[in-house]
Amino acid sequence: MSLLRKAALRAVAVLTGCVLIIASLLALDRAFPPPIPEKPAVSAEVLDHDGQLLRAYAASDGYWRLATSLDQVDPNFVDMLITYEDKRFWDHGGIDPLAIARAALQFVTHGRIVSGGSTLSMQLARLIEPRDSRSVAAKLKQALRALQIERRLSKREILERYLTLAPYGGNLEGVRAASLAWFGKEPKRLTVSEAALLVALPQMPEKRRPDRNLKTAGAARDRVLQRMVEAGKLGEREAARAALDSVPGARRALPALAAHTADLALKTARAGVPPRLTLKKSVQQGLEAVARNAAAKLGPKLSVAMMMADSRTGDILGEVGSASYFDGGRAGWIDMTRTLRSPGSTLKPFIYGLAFEQGMVAQETLIEDSPADFSGYRPKNFDMGYQGDVSVRQALQLSLNVPAVRVLDAVGPARLMARFRQAGVSPALPLNQAPGLAIGLGGVGMSLRDLVQLYCGLANGGRVEPLRDGTGKEAAKEAATTLLDPAANWQVIDILSGVRPPEGAAPRGIAYKTGTSYGYRDAWSVGFDGRYVLGVWVGRADAAAIPGLSGYVSAAPILFEGFARSGLAAVPLPPRPAGVVVPRREDLPVTLARFGPASGAGNVAGVAEPAPRIVFPPDGARVDLGAASSEASPLVLKLQGGRAPFRWLANGKPLSGLDRTRTATWQPDGAGYSTLTVIDAAGRAASVKVFVE
The missing domain is CATH 1.10.3810.10 (Biosynthetic peptidoglycan transglycosylase-like)
Known part of the structure; x- marks a missing residue:
């Protein structure tokens, strides 16, 4: 055998050996693959709006x-x-x-x-x-x-x-x-x-x-x-x-913010995808610190819940369900932002807002604060005293109970509840009971989340964006709804912006309202600037009474501290809308000088006529008057019932003079929606909305 052939055979043998070795290694590699998990078992995470870590959970192995x-x-x-x-x-x-x-x-x-x-x-x-x-x-x-x-x-x-x-x-x-x-x-x-x-x-x-x-x-x-x-x-x-540089000698706790919200988010999150909430980490940190410090001062069994939202988007920026999630004495595991409680006086602004909207009152309209009997319901003021004649502005700022019930009696509890439902909030009533006057003083079940959503409407010019926090528990995003018309909404803001801050609180330029539920079980404070709304609840999770608890003393200081620690820049309250006036008392028309309720609590004596009702134009009508032309026709207004003389208002502005007949005319100043209101001598009112073309 030649040397050349021997060399070739050796090369083939070496090559074959190498191939066999490589094949063997590959076979072993396939037979005994490394135990590489598809994804390592990692801690669950919940992120904030900007992707920052809000809360982490230990992995299954601890x-x-x-x-x-x-x-x-x-x-x-x-x-x-x-x-x-x-x-x-x-x-x-x-x-x-x-x-x-x-x-x-x-x-x-x-x-x-x-x-x-x-x-x-x-x-x-x-x-x-x-x-x-x-x-x-x-x-x-x-x-x-x-x-x-x-x-x-x-x-x-x-x-x-x-x-x-x-x-x-x-x-x-x-x-x-x-x-x-x-x-x-x-x-x-x-x-x-x-x-x-x-x-x-x-x-x-x-x-x-x-x-x-x-x-x-x-x-x-x-x-x-x-x-x-x-x-x-x-x-x-x-x-x-x-x-x-020094080496840290102590181990810190990993982020554990927004406990209740994070737990809820994980229940609906997709596997392997950290849920991202609308919350902002800096806001959440500030609110949790405020709630924790406040609860420590209030007492061992009291808790604090807080919620801050952006009224323009509906995004919840901070959500504190309790002062301490792991504090058994405070039942910290209960999310008090979603628990139904009595809202106390926090609904009064919306009662007055409807009255402004219907042209029943002005800020300087006098209203009587004195004992009254509403078919067996006898509301009393928080301090058990009475102020006599006060302006509507004073009645709301002082949170007087009897004037609020008088106005609610005229507005109608059913209308107030319908407006709440229109804004996406459905208060809880006793089973099989119709809404009554007690809802004006907290006789209805409502959560802190509900209140913040309603007050977001005030902060957003009367338009309510549904709240959302990213947990997946909210309904599908819907269009904003109307809570109050812009003019009435601003009147309420103007009054609430004049409420005195609690003692020791730095002025912030916010409008706010407090409330205390029956039996001193819940203290509330809800406030807002031109964009952000913050709600505060103080009480016990078991609804036990707390003597001395009140919205102004217990919750309002937390509200102001919460705004200060949120880190959000203050946004000025909205300016007065065009055409809205705040007349002095001496400039009010006779029908707005003094408020008279629509039924037997202090009404004009001997009134037997039914309440006024606008029969033309009907509510929601579209009326073609040629508003776009220079020769637009006036609209004839007709009503039934009521007691003369009658005062007509268009978009809150009185029409000239008093009418003793049940017909009048109105010349629109342009196309669009308008609200027409009539008030009779007894202070009873009726309103319709029409669209002028």
């Missing part, structure tokens, strides 16, 4: 392990980690022969391990498949697993898995959990000192825990800094300055 991507980590930390642990990470295929050779030589020279030869891929293999011993066989298996991992994951994926699973002592795993626990911040931006400490800890996570071995942790950090100087990544002065 570890704090937050999913980590490279985009969430400071690039300088990643560079420092690779330089320190595996400087050829981007080039090798799972094992670094040069590093292994260096480690072996150092072991022979020094008689001990000076530096390891493990790559980040090998360390990841150890994290997903912990070894039983430190034997040579275990090390070889780890190296083989690293090669397998490199075939299945990209370098970026390997690095992200490591950053998610690396141990940091105790039940902390991953760089995000460690950064939050030791520095109280995400690892997106780290100082040089912080980055060096996070590089050092995974090598000996228990021995280097800063909360147990502060000096050891500091020394390990300094060694990382020195290695960076030797590698040319840091200057000596920069490393020296970083070494002067």
Whole structure:
């Protein structure tokens, strides 16, 4: 056999052997794949509007392990980690022969391990498949697993898995959990000192825990800094300055904000997708601090709930269900923002708003505050005293009960409830009972969330955007609805803006109302500026009475403190709408000078006529008067019932003179919606809305 043929046969044999070896390795690789989970079991997260972490939950095994991507980590930390642990990470295929050779030589020279030869891929293999011993066989298996991992994951994926699973002592795993626990911040931006400490800890996570071995942790950090100087990544002065920074000696709690809302969001969240709420982390932090401090001052069993919303969008920015979620004495696990309670006097602004809308009252209209009997219902003022004749403005600012019931009697409880339902709020009434006058003083079930939604209508010019917090429990987004017309809405705002702030509170430029439920069980305060609405509830979750509890004393100071700590810039209250006037008392027409209720509590004696009713134009009619032309026709107005003389108003403005007949005329000043109101001598009113074309 020729030499050439022998050489060819040897080459074929070698090649065949190599193919067989490779095939065997591939077969073994397929038969014994590395136990790489599709996704590591990580902590559930709930995010705020801007993607910041609001609340984290420990993983099923009790570890704090937050999913980590490279985009969430400071690039300088990643560079420092690779330089320190595996400087050829981007080039090798799972094992670094040069590093292994260096480690072996150092072991022979020094008689001990000076530096390891493990790559980040090998360390990841150890994290997903912990070894039983430190034997040579275990090390070889780890190296083989690293090669397998490199075939299945990209370098970026390997690095992200490591950053998610690396141990940091105790039940902390991953760089995000460690950064939050030791520095109280995400690892997106780290100082040089912080980055060096996070590089050092995974090598000996228990021995280097800063909360147990502060000096050891500091020394390990300094060694990382020195290695960076030797590698040319840091200057000596920069490393020296970083070494002067103190190492945190205590572990912080991971973010645990918005407990009730976060729990609710997780129930409806898609698996593996952190729910994102409308809440803002800074606002939530401020409100929770205020609620916690206030509850500590109020007493051991009292709790505080708060809710802040953006009236223009309906987004809830802060939601505090209780002062302390884990406080059993306060029943902190109960979300008091959604619990039905008596709203006290907080509904009075809407009663007066309807009266303004129907042209029944002006701010300086006199109304009687004296004992009254409404078919057996005898309301009393909070202080059990009476003021006599007061203006409507004073009656609302002082939150007098009897005047509010007088106005509600004229407006009609059913109309008030219908307006609430139109605004997306459905108050709870006793079973099979129609709305009565008691609802004006809190005789109805309503939640803090309901109240905030109603007051968002006041802050938003009478238009209500449905509230939402991102939990998925809200109905589909609907268009804004009308609570009050803009003119009446502004009249209410103007009155509430004049309510005196609680003692010691800094003026904020807000309009607000307080309320106290029957039996001193609930204290409320709801306020707003030109955009943001904040509601506060104080009481016991078991609805027990608290002597001395009141909205003005107990809840209002929390309201003002909440606005101050929210971090939101104050927005001025809306200006007076065009055409809206606030006449002086002496300038009021006779029908608006004094308010007279529509039924037997103080009405004009001997009135037997039925209440007035506008029969033409009918409510909701579209009337073609040629409003767009210069020769628009006047509209004839007709009514039935009532007692002459009659005062007609168009969009809140009195028409000239008093009419003793039941017909009148009105010349529209343009096309669009208009509200026509008639008031009789007994102070009873009727209104219709028409669209003039």
